Amino acid sequence: MILRTVLTIAALTLHEAGRRRVLRSLAVLTVALLALSAWGFSRLNAEFGGLTSGEARVAGSTVLNLVMFGLSLIAALGTALLAGPTMAGELESGIALAVMTRPVRRAAVLVGKWLGLVIFGSGFVAVTGVAQFVIVRATFGYWPPHPVTGLVLLALQTTVLLTLGLLLSTAISPMASGIVAVGLFGATWIAGVVGLIGEALDNDSVAQVGTVSRMVLPTDGLWRGAMNAFQDPALLLQVGTGIEESPFLSMSPLTATYLAWTALWIVLVLGLAGLAFQRRDL
């Protein structure tokens, strides 16, 4: 009974994503980014003709990270902006009234929505990510060392942000929930950069900012893990200890503990959203 509700609502959410304009605009945006990156990569190779294979790998790896950051931004913003309105909008407009008076549990409806959005977000990350890998492969002959791990981490990042979007949408208006989720995403990324500066300057308290923000909202931590998976290990050796980390370069893969925390974070936030939704008068 509960599973049927979850699957029905998940299918409905995917159906909605497919029929609403958001998918088309997302597709246009993504194709534009992919085309631009393909053109840029080919120009890069042509301008700096005669790159050694090692140089080409380093360049490919760096540029891949930059473009993947753009893609992860589209995925995260897209799903966060989809998650908020889809839930809060249905509550506000009254669409939810007819659905909720069926013999269904509210939590099942929420989990169904979440599952549909996770599948949508992850599918987007997988398709665009692979397309990007193929472009870099064609232009630079570079293939990332752990493509699957990286894409899974990006999908997780998307999941984290849309879960937050759902929690916010049970409490505040549709547009506000999307904006707040995106704002928090940006803030954690900046806090991550601040933390890196702290590390570079050996200032522990500033470095702490990044650590704390990565715990509170795991998007930046996951992004750094994904970057690490896309990077050429040779590049890391080359850079050595001089620069250490940068917003687009990550020295170490994610720890199992951090991944466990991320999973727990998702469960907690989704549970909280479920509780808030259960208690709310519609």
Added chain:
Amino acid sequence: MEPVTAGSAAAGPATAGPVVGSLDAAARLLAALPPAPAVWCSGLHKRYRRQTAVDGVSFTVGRGEVVGLLGPNGAGKTTVIKILLGLVRPDAGEVLLLGRPGAEPGARARVGYLPELFRYQPWLTATEVLNLHVRLAGAAIPTEERRECLALVGLAERAGDRVGGFSKGMQQRLGLAVALVARPELVILDEPTSALDPLGRADVRDLLLSLKERGVAVLLNSHLIGEVERVCDRVVILDRGKVTASGTLAELLGRRELRLRLDRVGAEAEARLAAAGHLTRTGNSFTVTLPADLDDSTVPGLVADLVALGVRIHAVEPSRISLEERLLDILRAGSGEGQR
């Protein structure tokens, strides 16, 4: 009070189980019980911050009964409906739908609902909306029956069109189809004709009468008193969150009036009029409120007596008090008390 008897009937199966000890015996006992009412609610309370929206509301809707919920704006009708359906959590009170606690989602398996604020997924077609609700209700409804349901509300031609392109009236018709599609035993309609044209209203009235014939219980919230008067067996009148009156139409509207235009009315004749019922007089116009248990000889007897007393009779007009007048009476009496 009706809720009490209904409550004990509903509590029956729960207490019978352990006593009898045998599943068979319990099942026999259960089968022998009259079916639990379609809606039973008792002592519902709901406050929104400082505003009391619902204050001790109790009523029942029997199986196959059509009950109208009446009252002025802000009387708490929609809140009561939302509490029944589990959309709003009451601060106190109990709800049983078709014999099951309202808090259980399963209680709503055979309940259809048309919200006051009716909106359906604009990106789906009318058929897809029905399919979704059939799936959520866990009912096995053949495609043909779903199509008939759309035809019943006049949307057969638009079955494949997206809801986003529907007018308000069409969306409300779709809402009716959604409420009816999963073979409900109880249908709750909140202002079902608010967006419909006169033709649509007539359609809804026919629909309600056909539900009544099929033994489907209906709880109808409507501002259109004429509509309620024509289809409802019973009405519950709410005012400021409280039930101010409830009963069958015959009970509420039992009073009949006799309007007379007379002259040469002597003291004796006036006494004869007053003996027939409560008398009010303005000039030559007399109004006698007759008792509910009126027999066929009352009015002719009165007229014959008046003629015998030398009264000249210009007009005699028996009439029934309309639900509208009665409703206004009740609400005015209520606000009079409130002011005192």
